[in-house]
Amino acid sequence: MSMRHMTTMRRAGAAALLSAALAFSLTSCGGDGGGNEGKEPSSSSSAPDRGKDDGNASATAPTSGDPIANVKGDGGLELAVHSAKRDDGGFLTVDGQIKNTGSQGFTVPVSWNGLEEAVAATGNSFAGMTLVDSKGKKRYYVLRDTDNRPLTTYAYGSFIKPGATLTFFAQFPAPPTSTTKVDLQFPGFPSTSIELS
Template sequence: MRTMRRAGAAALLSAALTFSLTACGGDGDGDPKSKEQGTSAPSQSGGDDKGSAAPEQKPSEPIARVKGDGGLELSVFSARRDEGGFLTIDGQINNTGSQGFTVPVQWNGLEQAVAATGRSFAGMTLVDSKGKKRYYVLRDTDNRPLTTYAYNSYIKPGQTLTFFAQFPAPPQTTTTVALQFPGFPSTSIELS
């Protein structure tokens, strides 16, 4: 009797597993090209994308672009207000130079509290000159900055590091802020 129960349970489990694998096996059209389109090539972002929530596709033209130290170029693609009272900056840093670039510790910000997170964009600030306020990258309840973090500390020539950073949203009357980031001149960005 036990043997029959075990055999029945094994057959049921096998059928359920086969059904699960079939259901999860693809998009159902049998076209191998459609499966390839769903996979993405490895990103050329300077390392792990931990903490990164930057969108995959960027508009063709940035809303701001500025050249910095060591052949780096910072591009901002969006500065959008979120419903929760946040402002999210999405952008990328490209190494347009012929030499590799070692990320300076100043990018992490000067606060001891965020030092434990390692490499981040916590050193980025926004300045509302009209409202006379400076905005810092937000922190979560564990004091981790709400920005891209734990990326590779070395950006090779031609490599791109995609980033995001969240700030408290300035008042609706503020339409332009200055983005300040160590190693780059201040640049003005329009808020959406």
């Protein structure tokens, strides 16, 4: 087993342990009665640690299934969203991929990382992605863990070769259950509507 796989397994185990501890502490202390849709959790969520990709933007495997949204952006890039799923912990995870369909390589812009200096240490990320609930008049940002790392794919290469794909996930606070559709906004792409499951 390679060092990379061992590191990934350790991270996934640590995330699961932290998630279980958080769930236990929340159960023990009781809820706050709601009203915290836009707030960040104080610990890592239950999402698998698919964040880090060592240097090559095309190294991740493509997400399977038909996309629920497809949008064309700058430089011949296409963004496909494959799922937007709620989980029991009150989170919403968006999975998808970006493909360079152009004939030129694409240099990842800094705007993909978002505007927060606190997440700059993670390198390239999808922290600039947001979800907008127009009906509820709320904007949701990518969550952060206790070390200020965004709960999204991060530390991938800064260049996407022609024909290459970059698979991503991003985790957000879940909108209220009455919200079934949100607009995904990401720099360099037009806003696109996605159904929540």
